[in-house]
Amino acid sequence: MAIDLSYAPGVTALVEKTEAFIREVVLPIEDEHGGDITAAGGDTLRVELQKAAKDAGVFAPHAPVEYGGHGLNMTDRAPVFEAAGYSLFGPTALNIGAPDEGNVHMLAHIAGPEQKERFLAPLAHGDMRSAFAMTEPSPGAGSDPSALTTRAEKVPGGWKINGHKYFITGADGAGFFIIFARTSGVPGDRGGATMFLTPADAEGLRVGRHIDTLDRAMIGGHCEVFFEDLFVPDG
Ligand SMILES: Cc1cc2nc3c(=O)[nH]c(=O)nc-3n(C[C@H](O)[C@H](O)[C@H](O)COP(=O)(O)OP(=O)(O)OC[C@H]3O[C@@H](n4cnc5c(N)ncnc54)[C@H](O)[C@@H]3O)c2cc1C
Structure with a gap:
């Protein structure tokens, strides 16, 4: 049986929005600081970039919808992640940098209700690393x-x-x-x-x-x- 790798409706639009966000908002900051995120502000910058990503509607493509994300499956995540990765700071801006992306994914699948509330919710929303x-x-x-x-x-x-x-x-x-x-x-x-x-x-x-x-x-x-x-x- 052939594997269906076509994207869900809306994914292509999300990829285009992500590309524009990375190009217009994130990449100039990366360039200005030579790719050094600590020099660019570290966690303060992360909070600013993640707010901008939320405003642009591109934040947390991987996180469950009930935790503020887009709830994309693995196939649909791939082109969005690729677009974010055009800038070294892009994954941080979208909250899909290592190890947070993997930890959101894992907790969404295996954490109990209390663990989700205490750890997954703040992580998915960008309130915690x-x-x-x-x-x-x-x-x-x-x-x-x-x-x-x-x-x-x-x-x-x-x-x-x-x-x-x-x-x-x-x-x-x-x-x-x-x-x-x-x-x-x-x-x-x-x-x-x-x-x-x-x-x-x-x-x-x-x-x-x-x-x-x-x-x-x-x-x-x-x-x-x-x-x-x-x-x-x-x-
Ligand atoms: C920038 C950076 C960030 C990282 N972040 C994290 C993190 O957040 N959390 C975390 O847990 N780890 C992290 N790592 C560690 C990373 O996962 C390990 O470096 C990686 O798993 C390889 O392990 P190692 O460095 O001990 O190399 P080794 O395991 O010593 O491997 C050295 C070489 O030996 C080979 N080798 C090893 N064992 C075998 C075997 N049994 N049979 C055949 N070949 C073998 C390997 O293929 C490799 O070529 C990070 C590493 C880097 C560089």
């Missing part, structure tokens, strides 16, 4: 997640997490983290990986240095992150 913590310094998880060394141990009422991550995009200033940790087995074993959701201000979560990379277009750095007896409640 997030982080996704999988990669670890060698010999830990990277391209091969089975090398996962960060451990989550069951304790009364929740889990205690210990480990060390790095290259965690947006960690500095994130409102919450999704953490990959091992609940069974040893590094090298398949299985045992679980994702934990925690507010960033939880005791035992520490954001370290910003690792220097070629990237200057993402807010909150690509950071080292430490979990030192971080408690994540069962809920």
Whole structure:
């Protein structure tokens, strides 16, 4: 059976609006600051650009409609994301930069009602940023997640997490983290990986240095992150 890759009604118009928004509003700011989003204002700029994207009707193409987005499916997202990506600052303006885009997608599918209210709603609306913590310094998880060394141990009422991550995009200033940790087995074993959701201000979560990379277009750095007896409640 042939796969239908045609777009839903309205997607072509949204792509055109996104192209115009990126060209007229976002790209001039990127150019003025040589692609350095921190120099351009960091989170202050993000809030301004996202307001402009809302006003232009191009904000959050991926987020569910009930959370202020366009609710596009994967096929329909692709050309909009492509249009946003014409500027390095474009994904931030539309709230589809890493890791927030993936975290919105995941929470929309698997979060419970309270988690949606507390984490998905502010993330989808651009009121909060997030982080996704999988990669670890060698010999830990990277391209091969089975090398996962960060451990989550069951304790009364929740889990205690210990480990060390790095290259965690947006960690500095994130409102919450999704953490990959091992609940069974040893590094090298398949299985045992679980994702934990925690507010960033939880005791035992520490954001370290910003690792220097070629990237200057993402807010909150690509950071080292430490979990030192971080408690994540069962809920
Ligand atoms: C700018 C930037 C932002 C990032 N943001 C995040 C983030 O937000 N969250 C996060 O969790 N991570 C993040 N990362 C990390 C990124 O996901 C990892 O760099 C990537 O998964 C590769 O892992 P690694 O760097 O440990 O390389 P390695 O896993 O050490 O890989 C090095 C090389 O060895 C090969 N290799 C590794 N294992 C195997 C195997 N079992 N078999 C065959 N070949 C293998 C790889 O293909 C590669 O060529 C970011 C990285 C960068 C550079």
